[in-house]
Amino acid sequence: MKKLILALALLAPLTAFAAGGGAIHPNDPANIDTGNEAALQRGANHFVSYCLNCHSMQYERWQRMEEFGVPEDLLKSNLMHAGAKKGDLLKVAMARGDAANWFGAPPPDLTLEARLRGSDWIYNYMRAFYVDESRPFGVNNTVFDNVGMPHVLWEQQGMQKAVYTEEDDGHGGTHKVFAGFEKVSEGSMTDVEYDAMIRDLVTFMTYMAEPTKAKSHRTGIMVLLFLALLLVFSYMLKKEYWKDVH
Ligand code: HEC
Known part of the structure; x- marks a missing residue:
């Protein structure tokens, strides 16, 4: 019993942090299934096409993708950098110093990102870029305030603005409350299609962060x-x- 109380006492600040860590919007569950091979393959493809230019996954190797059914020839012709070998790590060509200069912060390695932040966090983050002319790339993010990353998937999602309402704070003043996003330009995808794309991407990132988990489940x-x-x-x-x- 004593141990239980101690454990609860130790956990209390964590839960307080989770609850009070600022309002995160949107806050939807990612609903991923790391056993879904088709989703993993699509996610891998998106990651290589849109993320690997800046972010490495350098604690994983290309051959990991064979586990979820990417055939070797497809891996070589479609996904891997020219000249790479199956056993190579997923690195980027950009030097960290350059990246820090361009973006204000270097794009972090994403191998363990899904374990670090959680799949739901990434799912919401990737859907939360909005127009903000005061930022270097013209976008901000409601999940990660003042993020250094441009909205790399704006062609798919389109651009949106964040809408706030003023609410009485009960002390004679008002405070801003996030009310939702509003489209300012259409992307090539509908919102449903875009969410599905992000879900695949997050499925892939979650698998890569813990490749043995799906197997342990089975x-x-x-x-x-x-x-x-x-x-x-x-x-x-x-x-x-x-x-x-x-
Ligand atoms: C043009 C370069 C670039 C591309 C392409 C890019 N990012 Fe980023 N990303 C960044 C930078 C820079 C940061 C660091 C932002 C900061 O710390 O302010 C970042 C941060 C992130 C973070 C938050 C990391 C953290 O601190 O926890 C995630 C998650 C992320 N990116 C996911 C992605 C995904 C998924 C893709 C592909 C769809 C992608 N990024 C494509 C530059 C990029």
């Missing part, structure tokens, strides 16, 4: 099935042994 289910079967047989065996005893 193993766990097999173990439970095996135990259930064992229970049935044990019960039958018990009946068999005891039937002559009474």
Whole structure:
């Protein structure tokens, strides 16, 4: 009991942080399934096309993608940099110093991002860029204020602005409350299509952050099935042994 109380006491500041860490908008669940191979393949493709120019995933190798069904020839012809080998890490060509100069902050490595921030966070972040002329790239982000990243998927999503309403704060003043996004220009995708694209991207990033997790899940289910079967047989065996005893 003492241990439990101690554990709760230690966790309390964490939950307070999660609840009070500023309003995050939007705050939708990503609803990903890291067992969905088609989603993983699409996500890998998006990541290589749109993210790997700036962000590395340098604690993972290209061959990891074979685990979710990317055939070797496709991996080589479509995804890998020219001249790369399957065993190479997912690095970027840009020097970190250059990147820091261009963006104010270097684009961080994203291998473990899904574990660091959580899949839902990334899902919402990628949908939360909005027009803000005061920023170097003309965009800001409601999930990551003053982020150094440009809205790289603006052609797909289009551009949106953040709408705020003034609300009485109960002390004679007002404060701004986020009311939602409003489209200022259309992208090539509908919102539903764009969300699906981001979901695939996040599925891929989540898999890469913890590649063994999907496998452990499957193993766990097999173990439970095996135990259930064992229970049935044990019960039958018990009946068999005891039937002559009474
Ligand atoms: C043009 C370069 C560039 C491209 C392309 C790019 N990013 Fe970024 N990204 C950045 C920079 C710079 C930052 C760091 C921002 C900061 O710290 O202010 C960043 C930050 C991030 C973060 C937050 C990291 C953190 O601090 O936790 C995520 C998540 C992210 N990017 C995801 C993506 C994804 C997914 C893609 C592909 C769709 C992508 N980025 C494409 C430059 C880029």
